[in-house]
Amino acid sequence: MHEALFKYLDKHIASPLSEKDRELVKNAFSPMKIRRRQYFLNQGEVCKYYAFIVTGAMRQYMVDEKGGEHIVHLGIENWWVGDRESWVMLSPSAYCIDAWEDSEVLLITRSDTVKLMQELPAFSELLHFLDERNNIAAQKRITSSISLTAEKRYADFIISHPDFLQRFPQRIIASYLGITKETLSRIRKQSLKK
Amino acid sequence: MHEALFKYLDKHIASPLSEKDRELVKNAFSPMKIRRRQYFLNQGEVCKYYAFIVTGAMRQYMVDEKGGEHIVHLGIENWWVGDRESWVMLSPSAYCIDAWEDSEVLLITRSDTVKLMQELPAFSELLHFLDERNNIAAQKRITSSISLTAEKRYADFIISHPDFLQRFPQRIIASYLGITKETLSRIRKQSLKK
DNA sequence: TAACTGAGTTGATATTTGTCAACGTTTTTT
DNA sequence: AAAAAACGTTGACAAATATCAACTCAGTTA
Numbered sequence: 001m002h003e004a005l006f007k008y009l010d011k012h013i014a015s016p017l018s019e020k021d022r023e024l025v026k027n028a029f030s031p032m033k034i035r036r037r038q039y040f041l042n043q044g045e046v047c048k049y050y051a052f053i054v055t056g057a058m059r060q061y062m063v064d065e066k067g068g069e070h071i072v073h074l075g076i077e078n079w080w081v082g083d084r085e086s087w088v089m090l091s092p093s094a095y096c097i098d099a100w101e102d103s104e105v106l107l108i109t110r111s112d113t114v115k116l117m118q119e120l121p122a123f124s125e126l127l128h129f130l131d132e133r134n135n136i137a138a139q140k141r142i143t144s145s146i147s148l149t150a151e152k153r154y155a156d157f158i159i160s161h162p163d164f165l166q167r168f169p170q171r172i173i174a175s176y177l178g179i180t181k182e183t184l185s186r187i188r189k190q191s192l193k194k
Numbered sequence: 195m196h197e198a199l200f201k202y203l204d205k206h207i208a209s210p211l212s213e214k215d216r217e218l219v220k221n222a223f224s225p226m227k228i229r230r231r232q233y234f235l236n237q238g239e240v241c242k243y244y245a246f247i248v249t250g251a252m253r254q255y256m257v258d259e260k261g262g263e264h265i266v267h268l269g270i271e272n273w274w275v276g277d278r279e280s281w282v283m284l285s286p287s288a289y290c291i292d293a294w295e296d297s298e299v300l301l302i303t304r305s306d307t308v309k310l311m312q313e314l315p316a317f318s319e320l321l322h323f324l325d326e327r328n329n330i331a332a333q334k335r336i337t338s339s340i341s342l343t344a345e346k347r348y349a350d351f352i353i354s355h356p357d358f359l360q361r362f363p364q365r366i367i368a369s370y371l372g373i374t375k376e377t378l379s380r381i382r383k384q385s386l387k388k
Numbered sequence: 389t390a391a392c393t394g395a396g397t398t399g400a401t402a403t404t405t406g407t408c409a410a411c412g413t414t415t416t417t418t
Numbered sequence: 419a420a421a422a423a424a425c426g427t428t429g430a431c432a433a434a435t436a437t438c439a440a441c442t443c444a445g446t447t448a
Binding site: 374 | 404
């Protein structure tokens with residue numbers, strides 16, 4: 001099961017991992033199965049683990065006072081999920097994370113991450129790369145949310161995340177875009193005409 | 195002028211910099227003065243430098259087809275500005291960055307950053323810390339923009355960036371929040387009643 | 389098979405926010 | 419000091435989006 005992570009690592013770092021390196025990685029990440037609808041993190045809990053998704057699909061969302069869910073992050077194979085703030089600061093999380101499909105994940109704690117970064121420069125390198133990519137993606141999402149209409153945000157989404165369309169229902173995509181399912185439905189209808 | 199950066203570094207890293215380290219940092223960062231309204235980056239250009247603001251205030255924004263400006267980032271003393279995507283990928287930037295007040299900044303190229311990270315682990319440490327903090331802040335901003343009303347977003351803004359209120363006019367704050375200056379004006383009026 | 393649940397659509401209506409124009413005030417420029 | 423520009427506010431109206439309710443159509447459960 002760690003194979004998927006090794007592949008992912010080899011793909012993103014300069015030189016391939018030795019057997020010894022793999023052993024270090026393997027020891028740092030614990031496998032876990034999460035069944036559909038099962039929670040990985042609940043609002044108010046501290047996020048002890050960051051998760052690498054080997055198979056499956058997960059979602060992260062906040063619940064407002066009226067009980068409405070607002071999806072802030074989606075992940076499928078080869079994506080990471082967790083609440084970075086809670087994981088780093090050990091603060092209670094504002095988010096829920098659950099499995100949308102039966103999933104297999106690899107978990108790592110904050111302290112094991114720090115340790116692994118010291119033991120394995122390639123891991124440090126990977127995290128730096130991921131952080132950089134994440135920052136860029138987050139900036140794009142912010143830009144899109146403050147400057148584009150719902151219609152354009154959806155058009156962008158289709159282009160940048162075509163795989164998500166196959167895995168998550170429309171109401172979840174809508175929430176991810178910050179609109180209601182009805183609005184998304186109407187936008188799609190409009191777009192068909194063109 | 196590099197003093198401000200040394201102070202910033204010492205504040206954010208574990209052990210203080212040696213004289214030799216400071217020399218390395220000093221060589222990597224070039225000082226520059228930018229006068230109010232002067233551009234640091236123009237849409238379509240490659241962002242060659244990331245900037246540490248020593249004094250002054252800057253803004254980063256995108257311009258839509260209708261010529262409207264959408265502020266995506268604001269920075270004052272001890273903040274960083276630049277288009278990460280363009281700076282890393284050498285791609286043409288979608289953003290403009292200009293000085294809102296006369297500013298003094300310290301500039302570093304991508305390649306000098308990579309070099310400095312190798313020569314000076316403390317600098318690597320700093321960047322990792324900044325990336326982490328940036329990711330957390332970006333996540334919060336995304337969450338707020340998809341799940342809160344304009345009124346709550348402004349309330350949050352006041353709490354998290356009280357210093358910006360002193361330095362930027364309301365229309366810029368409004369744009370940063372993804373609303374118009376008129377809407378912000380009305381929100382403020384409403385809030386006064388309570 | 390029948391009941392049930394979740395997903396998507398549609399219509400009617402309400403709310404939020406944007407647009408445009410006007411105005412007073414302050415700040416900057418000449 | 420005069421003129422110009424930028425800022426914030428307000429009103430009337432328009433557009434975008436949310437809300438609520440009803441309905442269809444699977445797929446799942448009992």
